[in-house]
Amino acid sequence: MIKWTVRIGYLFVLTGLIVGSLFITSYSDQKPAKTLDVFCWGDFLGEELIAKFEEETHIKVNLHTCNSNEELLLKMKKGGVPYDIIFPSDYAAALLIENHLLRPLDKSRLPFFASLSKQLCGQFFDRDNTYSVPFSWEASLIAVNKKLGLDTSHVRDYSLLFSPPPHQLKLLSSQDAGENFLTAAFYLFGNQEMLTSSQIKEVRSLLRKQRTFVEAYCDYRAKYLFTKEHCMIGVGKSCLIDPILEENPQIEFLFPETGIFVSLENVAVPVSAKASEENIYKFINFVFRPENMALHIDTASMFPSLQESLLYTRKRSDYFKALPARILDNYPILFYKLVASPSTIREVWVDVKS
Structure with missing residues (x-):
C-alpha cells in the first residue's frame, strides 16, 4: 500500500492541533447503538472486509479514509465525527500517546494478542502495548x-x-x-x-x-x-x-x-470514542481473525502482524508470503x-x- 505520508509537515501541525484540542467535536455524547466510526487509509481495509463484518454483527461501519496521518489529525481537529477506532502509523501513535489522546486497551478482551509477531510488539512508542496493537506493516x-x-x-x-x-x-x-x-x-x-x-x-x-x-x-x-x-x-x-x-x-x-x-500500522481507540466498548472490541477482534486479516493483506499488500493469516491470502505470491518471517527473524527492525x-x-x- 502506497501511503502519501508527509512526516515533517505532520509534526509541524501537530502541536497546533493539540493546543486546539485535537478531538473537539460537535457530536452528541450518544450515537446509534449499532454504529462504528473507523478511520484508516483509503485502500487499507477494503469493502469485502467491512461488508463481512456488517453482515456478521449487524453493526454499521462508517468508514472514514485519509491519505496521511496529518490528514487524520486535521479531520479530528475539525470535529464532527468522534472516531471509535483508528489505524495510526508508529510515529503518529507515539505522539498521540504522549499527549494522552488514546484510550488504554483491555488486552484481556484481545485473545489474539499472544499470537502476534513478538518482534512487532513493545516498540519505542508503546513499550507495553498499553494503547495500541500492531496490525500490519511494510x-x-x-x-x-x-x-x-x-x-x-x-x-x-x-x-x-x-x-x-x-x-x-x-x-x-x-x-x-x-x-x-x-x-x-x-x-x-x-x-x-x-x-x-x-x-x-x-x-x-x-x-x-x-x-x-x-x-x-x-x-x-x-x-x-x-x-x-x-x-x-x-x-x-x-x-x-x-x-x-x-x-x-x-x-x-x-x-x-x-x-x-519498517512502517508499522496499529489499531487504537481515541479517548473520544462514543461507541460501546462491546462493539469496539467486536470490530478489533474481527479484523484480527486470520482469515479476515488475509482480506486486508490482499487489499493493501501489507505484511500482517499475525503470521497465520498468510495461509488464507488469495492474491499474494509465495515469495511475498515468505518475506515477513524472513525479515523479522533475521534482521534488526528500524523505525x-x-x-x-x-x-x-x-x-x-x-x-x-x-
Missing part, C-alpha cells in the same frame, strides 16, 4: 535489477543507495524527506537519538551527493520506473513486490544486514524516528532538492 528494501551483475550475496548496509550506480545509471529514492534523512543518518552513524550539528552537515553532504545520480524521488511511480528499467537500483517498498516481479522478474529485493526500515528537528530536516531537504 518494509523499505533495496531493489536491484539483476542485469547489473552486482554481487548481492552479502549486503551489509545501505551503501548501494549512496554510491553512483554502474554504467552512469540512475537511482530511485523515496519521496519522503524524513525517510531519506533518516536512512542517510543511519548509514553514516548507526542508531542515534539526536544528531550533532556536524553530523547533520555530513547527512546534508551525503544527500546532495546522492542527488546527482537520482532519477526520481517517488513511491507511487516506483513500479513503472523499475519494471520499465528507467531505474536499475533504488528503494523498493514491500507493497510493490508482487506487481513489480509480475512484470519484471529481473528485479531482486535486498535486505541490509544492519537493519530494515523512522526523528534524529533532528522537523525544521532542520525540512531545511536540509529543500537544500538537497534545489
